[in-house]
Amino acid sequence: MKNMISRRYQETEKTAMGEVFDFLEKYDDIINLSIGDPDLVTDSGVIDKMAEDAKAGHTKYTDYRGYPELRAEIAKFYKEEYAVEIEDSEIFVSTGGCVSMYLVMEAILDDGDEVIIPDPYFAPYPSQVKLARGKAVMLSTYEEEGFQINIERLEKLVTDRTKAIILNTPNNPTGACLSLETMNKIADFCEKHDILVVADDIYTAFSFDTEFVPIMKIGSMRKRTITINSFSKNFVMTGFRVANIIGPEEVIQAIQKINENVVFTTPSISQRAALHALKMRHEIQPAIVEEFKSRVQYCKKRIEGINNMSVLDGGGSFYVFPNIKSTGLSSKEVTRLIMQEAHVLVLPGNAFGECGEGYIRISCTVGIEKLSEAFDRIEKMNMFV
Structure with a gap:
């Protein structure tokens, strides 16, 4: 029987983002800072008006x-x-x-x-x-x-x-x-x-x-x-x-x-x-922006106090991209250790290209209370003490 899969997809590997859901099943206390899917719910006013439009045909x-x-x-x-x-x-x-x-x-x-x-x-x-x-x-x-x-x-x-x-x-x-x-x-x-x-x-x-x-x-x-x-x-x-x-x-x-x-x-x-x-x-976006700005600023402040980790100041988006080169480990190794020891899920920088090696990506998609818990766990790890 002929191979059912196109040649261009026969040797493709699962991506780092594709592995996320596999990791989520490993521990029941995982803090997920990997995928850029915020915890915030879409504004209720938007949802209500959308529902009205759906009912109207x-x-x-x-x-x-x-x-x-x-x-x-x-x-x-x-x-x-x-x-x-x-x-x-x-x-x-x-x-x-x-x-x-x-x-x-x-x-x-x-x-x-x-x-x-x-x-x-x-x-x-x-x-x-x-x-x-x-x-x-x-x-x-x-x-x-x-x-x-x-x-x-x-x-x-x-x-x-x-x-x-x-x-x-x-x-x-x-x-x-x-x-x-x-x-x-x-x-x-x-x-x-x-x-x-x-x-x-x-x-x-x-x-x-x-x-x-x-x-x-x-x-x-x-x-x-x-x-x-x-x-x-x-x-x-x-x-x-x-x-x-x-x-x-x-x-x-x-x-x-x-x-x-x-x-x-x-x-x-x-x-x-x-x-x-x-x-x-103008009604709904300012609060969203302020929330993510606060989260990013909090993450960068916490990173400043962790050994073998640093981050570029300024910028935007709701990600931080800490430099972990001082650990002497690869991005993938650091990511796996953080998952195994701290039960925090982040993505390896090399998932985003060769220039991402030596970094990890943290998504600020949970509130500061959860971010605080995540960093409390991470900073106790041997490679960051």
Whole structure:
């Protein structure tokens, strides 16, 4: 009998994120700081209005690009928040950030086209490029440079097949935010080489130290930027699986054609929830942002008091990315010891690329009381005493 599995998936290993649920079954007192799924519940007002809409009949297929009312609200959001005018034809409502990235890659890449990915990176990026028959090219970034993108190193990666670079700021996993100076240099670089930017703007509300500026607003980047913006993190709506893509009209048209063969349309009730979340953002988002800011600050303060562990100051997102190189152990070894001895589940930095080796990622997705308990356990471990 022929092998039922495609060759490209026959030798794939389980990812660090994929192993999380296996570990959760090992102990009944695990504190899970691994996956970026917050403990906060979506605002009850959003849920109530979504339920009302469902009862009123919003339970069917929607327009291929999403509800017109939601697209209008997304355009209004970009105008009010960033003074960027977005045309309706440039908006696509999608089924979560990961599907959005796949749709973008499928729409823009020919076989063998190259996409530059700053390393450390959100773990699915290389596979999303590969699924679209592209080639992922890694750009090293380093803590001593604030995990900023070094333009000289970037220049060395350019070939005649370079199609795009993925930018994620605030960054998952490092928490670093690209400076305006860095983004201006990237804009010049992209203009010089005629390269697209795919902006994975997932944590925009959590840029704690500086105001978030979308790269589409810089110079001539509007015409060469495709932006993904999810409701999962900014509105703690991970389970709703709803996001949006902003890009040139021809890209949006291609994405629509592809998506008709993937999920057809984004779930109607999720779109209604997104619509109400955007309308209510000034009421509900400040408390969410303040909560995660407090958690991140607490984690960094605790890390300062632990031997063989340090962390970059400033930044955003709701992750911290402690440096554990002084332990003399690998990221995976440290992660396993923390799980076995402290019963705290974190992710190894090398799950996010080669430049993540020597780090672990901690998700601040539980309250400070639980974070306190987790760090109390960790700091008693021999390698951190």
